[in-house]
Amino acid sequence: MSAMSKDPRIKLGVLFGGRSGEHEVSLASAASVIAALDPGAYEIYAVGLTPSGRIARPDELRRMLPGELWDRVRPLAVLGSAASLLSVRSDAAGETEDAGAPEPDIWFPLLHGPYGEDGTLQGLLEMAGLPYIGCGVLASAVAMDKDIAKRLLAQAGLPVTPSLTVTAHELDTDLEAVRHTAERAWGYPMFSKPANLGSSVGVHRIGARDEFAAAVRDSARYDRKILIEKGIDGRELECAILGTAASVVGEVVSAGEFYDYESKYVSTESRLEIPASIDPATSDTIRALALRAFAALDGSGLARVDFFLERDSGTIWINEINTMPGFTPISMYTKLWAATGVPFGDLVAELIRLGLERFGEKNGRRISPRQVCAGYDPA
Ligand SMILES: Nc1ncnc2c1ncn2[C@@H]1O[C@H](COP(=O)(O)OP(=O)(O)O)[C@@H](O)[C@H]1O
Ligand SMILES: [Mg+2]
Structure with a gap:
């Protein structure tokens, strides 16, 4: 046993940056978490992922964090060490080259969008036998794909914005037919969007027929599958x-x-109203739908569920689910919890507790008649 294991602090690994368009948002989320946590209660390890998807060197990592936080984190250049599938054993006895390297108790994959929020990183953590915060591989991947997510939500009887999913190939071969189908189904305005992205990149409002082709073609630049939706006012x-x-x-x-x-x-004119001024019944309905949507995608830990409340009819539609929403003190997710009575520090503590609980539950189960998952000590 090393002296370090006597440190009563929780060892939290913060993973951030990454390849998606939301790289900068991720840096802000990570800086917020690091700044907010009590150094007496948490020892924070940081792994940065560069925009090209590589683990950042210590000098690069420093550029990814505000200077005042540098002495709050211990930079790591590996994900996982001993007992990890992703590390190389140096001898048959199971000693690893980095056996003495510290290993966080749990990882916080604070990445948004593709290659972070979409189950890929979660899969890497699963393979390495490492506990992490938030949704697992399946829920992360499904929520990232607006097409598949909507199918599951609809199947659970939940109200999703009416839409049509088309492939880039279908647009190339039969754009007119696609347009006719959408026009017959709901007419204008419509929205077009890539199935797998975020940050509103490639999302277009289509006000009239002459805007249709350019909008859907642009959405299709970002994904091989796009959604054409009824525009909800x-x-x-x-x-x-x-x-x-x-x-x-x-x-x-x-x-x-x-x-x-x-x-x-970019704009400073957009604002968040928390709580929203809606009647209590609508609020209750939305909260119940959010929980059902989260369950329908088999979510765990956290998510932000986004809705439209249609102005004329009062109809509530589910727009999308984000499994790793922006996580700064001015982000909707953390502000909603603050307004609900869970301040930032308590929120992170609860997410850690939930993540460890899920890891224990999952890894306590047998994966074969003889073997329970590695990394879990049932004793
Ligand atoms: N069907 C729709 N009707 C009205 N507005 C929409 C619709 N779909 C998207 N929008 C608008 O576009 C924004 C971004 O779309 P969204 O589906 O949430 O993608 P992203 O994952 O990029 O956030 C929404 O916040 C909303 O303002
Ligand atoms: Mg959105």
Whole structure:
């Protein structure tokens, strides 16, 4: 036993950065978590992923974090060490080259969008036998794919925005037919969007027929599969999930015609209203739907479920589920919990507890008649 194991602090590994368009958001999320946690209670390890997807060297890692946080983290250049599938054993006795390297108790994959929030990183952590915060491989991957997510939600009887999924190939070969189908189904305005992305990249409002072709073709630049949706004239309401609890409901009041990239990240005119001024019955309905949606995708830990409240009819539609929403103190997710009575530090502590609980539950189960998963000591 090394002296370090006597340190009563929780060893939290923060994983951030990455290849997606939300790299910068991830840096902000990680800096927020590091800054907010009590150094007396947490020892923080940091692994940065560069925009090309490589583990950052210590000098690169420093550039990814504000200077005042450098002495709060211990940089790591590996994910997992002893007993990990992803490390190389140096001898048959099972000693590893980095056997003395510290290993976090749990990882926080604070990455948003593809190659982070979409189950790929979660799969790497699973393979390495490492506990982590948030949704597992399946829920992460399904939620990232707006097409598959909507099929599961619809199958669970949940109200999803009406849409049509088409492949880039179908657009190439028969754009007119696709347009006719969408026009017959709901007409204008419509929205087109890539199935797997975020940050409103490639999302277009289609106000009339002459905008259709350019919009769907642009969406198809980002994915081989796109969604064409009925345009909802609605308020945008969001609800945060933590374990089995749903937060108060918040509203995004967008600066632009819709919540596009500019309104999300550039404009200072967009604002969050927490709690949203909606009647208690609508709020209760949204919270219940958020929990059902999370369960339908087999979510765990956290997610933010986004809705439209249609202005004319009062109909509530589920727009999408984000399994690793922005995690800064000014992000909707953390603000919703703060307004529900769970401040930032308690939120992280609860996510850690949930992550460890899930790891224990999963790894306590047998994966073959003889063997339980590696990395779990049932004693
Ligand atoms: N069917 C729709 N009707 C009305 N507005 C929509 C629709 N789909 C998307 N939007 C607008 O576009 C924004 C981004 O779309 P969204 O599906 O949430 O993608 P992202 O994953 O990029 O956030 C939404 O926040 C909303 O403002
Ligand atoms: Mg969205």
